[in-house]
Amino acid sequence: MTNVAFRQKLWSAGLIVLFFAGWEAFCLISGMSDLILPRPSQVFATLWQRMPILWPHILQTLGTTMTGFVLGVALGVVLGAVIGVSRTAYDTVYPLLIGFSSIPKVAVVPIFVLWFGSGTVPAVLTSLSICFFPIVVNIATGLATTEPEMEDVLKALGASKLDILWNVGLPRTMPFFFASLKVAITYAFVGTVLAETVASNRGIGNVMMSASSNFNVPLVFAGLFILAGLGVALYAAFSLIEGRVTGWATRKNDLIAA
């Protein structure tokens, strides 16, 4: 690792420590009740003590989110490819898509519950419906903005539309795709927790809901910390894959670091 990159990591770690220290100090000095804002040390202690009980809920939320996310990505890629390749599809499908994505997903959860009962299914559907839109938009934009010169190289060889999509369109769209994955994974968590809060008896969303009705505020915060941790972990995982797959698109950083 180079010096610059290391110093950057040090700064961001320092900022996180500073944030928690400031929070802790604020609570201690102001004598804030832990029913309103618990100290981070309390939250971490709760997290540690309750971990055996929390663990199945973490797995539940993670599993639901990943299922919704994977389905959302699949749907998003297919829709995005169709919209990005065909001008007609772009013009006809977009208004409907924007209309759908403008609906607050909170309003949709009761409908899903009505159709499928409470539990995992509405949570999966909510996270799917909330996370597929950024993927559609990014895939479509990536494909629609592919340089015609690049396509001409293959067209002159007599390549089919599918050849061009596979060899030029999709690889060129990869940086857009990964950018949207990072947005979509955080959205997927929002969707899952939303549905769990409204209509489920399992998952972190449900834990936070019942903890808050018992005024167990440190446990509510522990749930928040878990969600943040999961979000960061998945974001980091995608960044890692992104670096491998689309390194060609981010060479500017390499040059600066070199």
Next chain:
Amino acid sequence: MMSMHQQHAFSDAAPGATPPARGEPFAPAVELSQACVTFGRGANSVPALAQTSLRIAEGEFVALVGPSGCGKSTILRLASGLVKPTAGVVVVGGREVAAKALRIGMAFQNPTMLPWLTVERNIMLPLKIVQPFRSQYAREKKGAFRDKAHALLAQVGLKGFAGKYPWQLSGGMLQRANLCRALIHEPRLLLLDEPFGALDQFTREELWAIMQELWLAHRPTVLLVTHDLREAGFLASRICVMSARPGRIIDDAAVDFARPRSIAMTFEPDFVALNQRLRELIVDARSVPSAEESA
């Protein structure tokens, strides 16, 4: 139309069409019959190419020169099938161009390498698309095909750059790689759109020599669009001069200097005379675009 074309011969060879390579029969590789191209429709339409007829024999090296915007590139794009004629017929390899009866290699002024592939993989791209290589690609991409790519790279002076990414290469290197990509699938028709245009004088001359070598070795039919009259004279066996937009061919001259030609040859009196005559034709074409129209 043909009557307006003047046939000129330079040096020692007989006037008229260039003798076909290796004694093959005189079959046109590319034939434009009264082809014209108009971009856009109605009031906004722009004529890019007036009715043009052009025959290129198998194995010929034809250069197209003319003022900028005269439709040189349009002829090239017609031959490649990237553009369809608004009227008239374009036949390549005995069939309508869309049928892809001939293997076509193409190089543009802009090298347009795909940035996510290494130079080697970029060059092998045509093998991935064009039959009969396509069906062997999965098997041979790390075997015979890669050796082929490496051999071509060595030929243009890019030995050891196969594993690099396009952005790690200079403009001249990219243009060399571009030539390799146009040639790797052994095309019978090579379409070159100012491939040396953006290079410095010395790199350009070096690539001319490489181009000549490659042409002498494989003898594809070549259609080269260029602004550079020395380039046209050095490489081509025939030079077609076009009028200003909407372009058509106003002069058709055979170039019969002995091959292999050297850069020094381009400073000899015969060559300079050819150059001078072409230059005057283009200067005229620029100033009176419709002189031939009224005749």
